[in-house]
Amino acid sequence: MAKRTLDAFFKPSTPPKRPKTEPTTISTPETNNTPIEDTKPPSQHQSYPIPIAQLPSHIEVGLEHATPATAPREINNQPHLDLLHFQPYIPRPTANELFKFLRRELPFYRVQYTARRGDIETQINTPRWTTVFGVDETSTFIQQDNNPNSLVLLESKTKAPTPKTKYQCTPRPIPACLDLLRRQVEAANATADTKNPSYNFCLVNYYANGDDSIAFHSDDERFLGPEPNIASLSLGGERDFLMKHKPFVSGGNTNRTGGCVPDAAHAMSGPGGTGVTRASSIVSGGTSGTMSNPESRPAATVPLQQIKMSLGSGDMVVMRGATQSNWLHSIPKRKGKAGEMTRGRINITFRRAVIPGGTNNYYHYNVGSGGMYRWDEVSREMVLQDGKV
Numbered sequence: 001m002a003k004r005t006l007d008a009f010f011k012p013s014t015p016p017k018r019p020k021t022e023p024t025t026i027s028t029p030e031t032n033n034t035p036i037e038d039t040k041p042p043s044q045h046q047s048y049p050i051p052i053a054q055l056p057s058h059i060e061v062g063l064e065h066a067t068p069a070t071a072p073r074e075i076n077n078q079p080h081l082d083l084l085h086f087q088p089y090i091p092r093p094t095a096n097e098l099f100k101f102l103r104r105e106l107p108f109y110r111v112q113y114t115a116r117r118g119d120i121e122t123q124i125n126t127p128r129w130t131t132v133f134g135v136d137e138t139s140t141f142i143q144q145d146n147n148p149n150s151l152v153l154l155e156s157k158t159k160a161p162t163p164k165t166k167y168q169c170t171p172r173p174i175p176a177c178l179d180l181l182r183r184q185v186e187a188a189n190a191t192a193d194t195k196n197p198s199y200n201f202c203l204v205n206y207y208a209n210g211d212d213s214i215a216f217h218s219d220d221e222r223f224l225g226p227e228p229n230i231a232s233l234s235l236g237g238e239r240d241f242l243m244k245h246k247p248f249v250s251g252g253n254t255n256r257t258g259g260c261v262p263d264a265a266h267a268m269s270g271p272g273g274t275g276v277t278r279a280s281s282i283v284s285g286g287t288s289g290t291m292s293n294p295e296s297r298p299a300a301t302v303p304l305q306q307i308k309m310s311l312g313s314g315d316m317v318v319m320r321g322a323t324q325s326n327w328l329h330s331i332p333k334r335k336g337k338a339g340e341m342t343r344g345r346i347n348i349t350f351r352r353a354v355i356p357g358g359t360n361n362y363y364h365y366n367v368g369s370g371g372m373y374r375w376d377e378v379s380r381e382m383v384l385q386d387g388k389v
């Protein structure tokens with residue numbers, strides 16, 4: 001197939017001729033002839049603590065007909081940096097609707113875990129809400145009959161049922177509302193001339209306010225294979241996304257430490273937070289990342305640069321190639337009034353894990369073993385659902 005340029009790939013979004021699903025008009029005294037959204041049955045699975053609603057058709061139509069809303073900008077003007085920035089990928093009004101929908105419908109967790117460094121054990125409270133769906137490529141969810149909710153977990157190679165002992169967690173299939181996004185994001189990557197990714201995980205973060213954050217880290221765990229492609233979609237409130245190069249190692253920065261747990265590094269590096277400068281989009285960075293390779297040291301001759309991007313609702317950054325093994329990224333806390341005023345934000349990352357270790361890791365750090373929370377429209381906060389995990 002002939003290669004397409006980014007310009008040719010982008011076509012301005014045109015309104016759909018006809019939505020795939022028409023809203024149904026139900027006439028009752030209560031509805032007073034106002035159109036009611038068609039309701040599709042929710043995604044259900046024994047691994048889910050709750051049924052997960054399908055996208056209402058106005059959001060689905062917005063996603064199907066208006067993404068990508070703009071052509072991506074390639075950012076590769078620094079060593080080892082290879083990004084695509086869609087600003088936005090989803091038109092802002094649809095992205096805001098999707099934000100409210102996902103916050104309301106997904107189960108969320110406030111995960112606590114112990115991190116050990118040498119003899120020292122530290123209790124970590126993840127500073128944001130998380131949830132995760134998917135399974136690594138050695139297993140596959142296969143539909144048993146015509147019912148999309150009849151998924152069973154099979155070994156990808158043999159199609160035999162996956163043994164109960166294979167995972168330390170119970171993998172959850174990607175619900176329909178996130179799977180549509182996953183397929184579209186894959187397609188957007190393919191047309192933008194990158195190696196066609198095929199994601200098998202959706203990790204979701206919810207940052208309720210300026211106190212919620214993710215510390216500097218890289219997502220270059222061995223279980224993602226070399227040069228992972230990670231697409232990161234932002235919905236809701238705008239937040240800063242910072243990137244800084246890992247310290248250079250003499251002879252090149254090719255060591256792969258295999259990733260690590262961002263908040264553990266954060267906690268162990270002290271309560272001072274990420275200590276980043278927010279003055280301009282590119283500023284001279286500090287010399288060491290919190291997740292740095294212990295052997296590495298900064299080369300005096302190579303200036304390290306820090307990048308700041310402001311991510312708004314619907315924006316998407318795709319991190320590709322050597323980016324993860326060489327750069328750290330974070331969403332810093334917002335202090336003072338700005339932090340209090342910060343709107344909630346959802347981030348979804350699409351990734352591909354290649355071995356069971358990836359599945360165990362993702363459920364351990366994003367679902368954990370505590371209680372399940374849901375968004376409450378009345379109190380406008382996450383509320384613990386008794387007895388549900």
Ligand SMILES: O=C(O)CCC(=O)C(=O)O
Nearest residue numbers: 205214219232331347349
């Ligand atoms: O919220 C974001 O934009 C970043 C999230 C992230 O880096 C992660 O989940 O690994």
Ligand SMILES: [Fe+2]
Nearest residue numbers: 217218219329
């Ligand atoms: Fe990350």
